[in-house]
Amino acid sequence: MHPEIPDFNQAEPRSQWAARWRDELTLNVLPWWQRQIFDAEGRVLGARGNDGQPREAPRSAVLGTRLLWAFASAQHRLGATAEGGRAAHRAWAWLNQALIDPVDGGVFWSVDGDGRPLQPHKQTYAQAFAIYALCACHAWQAKDDSPALRQALGFFELLQAHAFDPADGGCWEGRMRDWRPLASARLSDKEPPAPKTMNTMLHVLEALTELLRHHRVPAVEARLRELLALFLDRIWLPGQACFGLYFSADWRVLTPDVSWGHDIETAWLLVRAADVLADAALQARTRTLAVQVADAVLARGVAPDGSVLGEGRFDGSVTDERRHWWCQAEAVVGFWDAWQWGGDSRHAQAAWRAWRYIDRHHVDRAGGDWFKTLDPQGRPLDSVPKAGPWECPYHHVRAGLEMIERLAPAS
Template identity: 40%
Template sequence: MPQIVVGDAALTELKARARAELVNDILPFWTEHAFDDAGWLRGAVLDDLTIDNSRPRHSVIAARTLWTFAVAARDLAERRDELTAVGQASLNLLLGDFWDESEGGVYWALNPDRSVAADRKQVYAQAFAIYGLAQWYELTGAERAREAAWELFTLLEGHARDRSRGGYLEALSRTWGPLENTALSDKDMSVPKSMNTNLHVLEAYTTLLRVTGDPRVREALHELLAVSLEHILVLTPFAHCELFFDADWNSQVDTVSYGHDIEASWLLWDAWEALAAAGIDDGKLEERTRSAALLLADAVRAHGLDDDGAVMYEGTPQGVVNDQKHWWPQAEGVVGWLNAFQIAGRAEDRAAALGAWDFIEDKVIDREHGEWFAELERDGSVRVGAQGDVKIGPWKCPYHNARACLEVMRRIA
C-alpha cells in the first residue's frame, strides 16, 4: 500500500465520514435486506425497499457480499461476530447452490427456486468467487474456502488463460469448452476478451497471492499485470483502458469508461504492491505501473469529472457521450484519487478524492431508505424506473461502496 496519510485534517475527517457510512448505513442495510429467513438471496430490493423475488440470483452478488463482510469483519473487530454471520450466509450459497459439483466452478445465475438459470462459466464470476473465498480464508482459516479458491484458480489457469497471447478469456461453457455468446451482460459485447474480466482476474489474484504466497499465483499475476499494461492500457489521445478485444487484443470499440479507468488506476498499483511484497524485483514494471496509475487518475480528472465532483459514465476519445452518474464510479473515484495522492502527493488528486466523497454524501446516499442510489442524471437527480433502479440486484452490491470506505479507513492514519 502507498504511504499512509498522516497529519491531514481534511483526510482524517474523510476517514471518519467513510467509517460512519460503512458502519451505520451500508453494512446494516445488507445485513437486514440481502437474505430472507431461509438464507436465500433476495432477487432485488428496490429503492423504496419493495422486494422482487421473481428475478434470478447471481453468483457474483454472493461472492462480492462474501468479500465485503470478510474484510469488514477483519477491520471492525468489535463487530466481527455479526459481520461473520452475513459472510457465512454468502459462503453457504457460493459453495452450495451456486457451486457446480460435477464440472467445478460457479454457475452464472440461479432461478428463484434455486434451479440453474445460466450454467456458463463466466470468468468474471469465477474471479469474484476467488476474491471472496480467499478473503474468507484469511479471516477464518476455513480450509474449504482455501480449497475452493485454489480449485477455481486451477480451472482458470487450465481453461481460461491464453498462454500464447496473454490474458484470460471472457467465458466458457459449463464444461469449460468454447461458448458462442460470451457477453457479460446486455450492455457488453460478445468477444473473446475484455478489460473488465481481466481487471477482476487481476484483482482476485492479487488477493489470492497475499493470502497464499503461492509462486504459481505470483507468476500468473506478474504476467497479467504486464499484459494489462501492454494491451489494455493506451496512452493516446489520453490514458484510458480499451474495453473489448478479439483474441489478438485488437480493440473493438472506442468507448471510454471513466469508472473502470479510475478503478484500474489503483487496482493495477495494488497488484504491483502484492507482487513486490511476494519478492518480484522488476523495476521497469514498477515504473510502468506507477505511471499508469497516475496517468489514468489524470485522464479521468481531466475528461470524465464533472464540476460537482462526480464521475460521469462513458465517453469516447472525443468527449463525454453518457453524462449519467452511477454509484460505483463515485466510490472508485475516491479510492483512485486517494491512491494517486499517496503515490505522488499531488494536491489535485487529494481534491478530487474529497470532491467525490462530497458528491456521494450530497446526492448518492439515500437518507430515507438507506444504501446508495444506483443511477443519477447529470444534475444529481435519481433516475427513477431505470433498469438498475435497485438497492440490491444482479449488479448492485456492497462491494464498490463498502470497499471505498474500507480503503479510506486503511489508507489514512
C-alpha cells in the same frame, strides 16, 4: 485551495474523514445489506428497489460472491459483530449450496431463489469474484489452511485449465457449464461481442493479487505477472490516454469506448498488484501510470460538480451522463492513490470532491445504503434497483475500507 476542501497534509482532516467513512459503513451501508438481502430462510434475494420492496430477478454470481466478499472483509477489517457474522455465514452458505457447480466445478452465472441453475455457463468474471470472495473469507476464518483458501486454489486451477489463452495471453470471457468453448460470453447485452475484455481481465488480476497475498504459489505469481504486463503494454492505450475495453483474441481494440470509472479503478488495482508482487520495476511503472490515469480522468471524465461521468469515447465525447455509485467510489480511492504516489494536490481534491458528491446525492439517509444510479441532475433513477444482479456492496464497502486504512496515521 477551495475552502470546502480540507488540507490533507494535516492529520485532523484525515482522521475526521476516516471516521465519516467508518460511520457510513457500520451505521448505514452494512446494516442495510445484512438485513435486506436475505429472505427468511437465509437465501439471497434477487433484487430490492429504492423503495425497499423486493423485486424478482435472477440470483447472480456477481451479487452472491460480492456479498461474501463484503461481509467477510468487514468482519476481518472493521471488527467482528454478531449481525455481520450471521450475514457472512449466510453468504458463505449461499455460495456453497447454490452457486458452486457440484458436478463440473466453478460458479454458475445465475440461479433461481432455490439455487437451481438459470444460466449455468462459467463466466470467467464470476470465477474471479469467487476467488476474491474466498480469499476474504480465508482472512476472516483466520486459519492457515482454511476451507475457503483450498476452494480459491481450486478455482484458480480451473481457470488455469480452461480460461487462459495459451497463444496470445489473457483470459477468454467464458466457457460452457462443462468448460468447453462458448461462442458468446458477454457480461450483458449492452456489450459488443468480444473474446476478451478489460473488465474481466481486471478482476482476474484483482483476484490473483489477493490469492498471491495469502498464498505464495509460483503459478499464481506467473499469471499475475502476465496479466499486469498485458495491462501495461496492450490494454493501456497511451495515444488515447485510457484503457481499451473490448479486444480481439490478439489484442486489437474493437471499439472507441472509454469507461472513466474503470480507468481510475484499474489504476490503483495495478499498483496493488505490483506491490504484492514486490517488484520494484513494476511498482515504479504502475505508480507512474496511476498518476497519468488520474490526470486523464480528471481532464475528461469528471463533471464540474466533482462526479465521474458514466462513459465516453476516444474523442472525448460523453455517451453516458448518468452518475453510477461505483464510479464515484472508485474515484475516491483512485484519485487518493494517485495523490499518495504523485503528490499532486489536485488528485487529493478530486478524491474529496467525489466523496462530497456521494455524500450529497448517493447516500440514502432515509432508506439506507446508497442509490446506485442518478440522472445528470443527481436524482435517483428508480429503474435501477438498490440491490440487484449487478447492484451490490462491493465497490462502496471496498472504497470505505481502503480509505479508512489509507487515512490512518502512519505507524
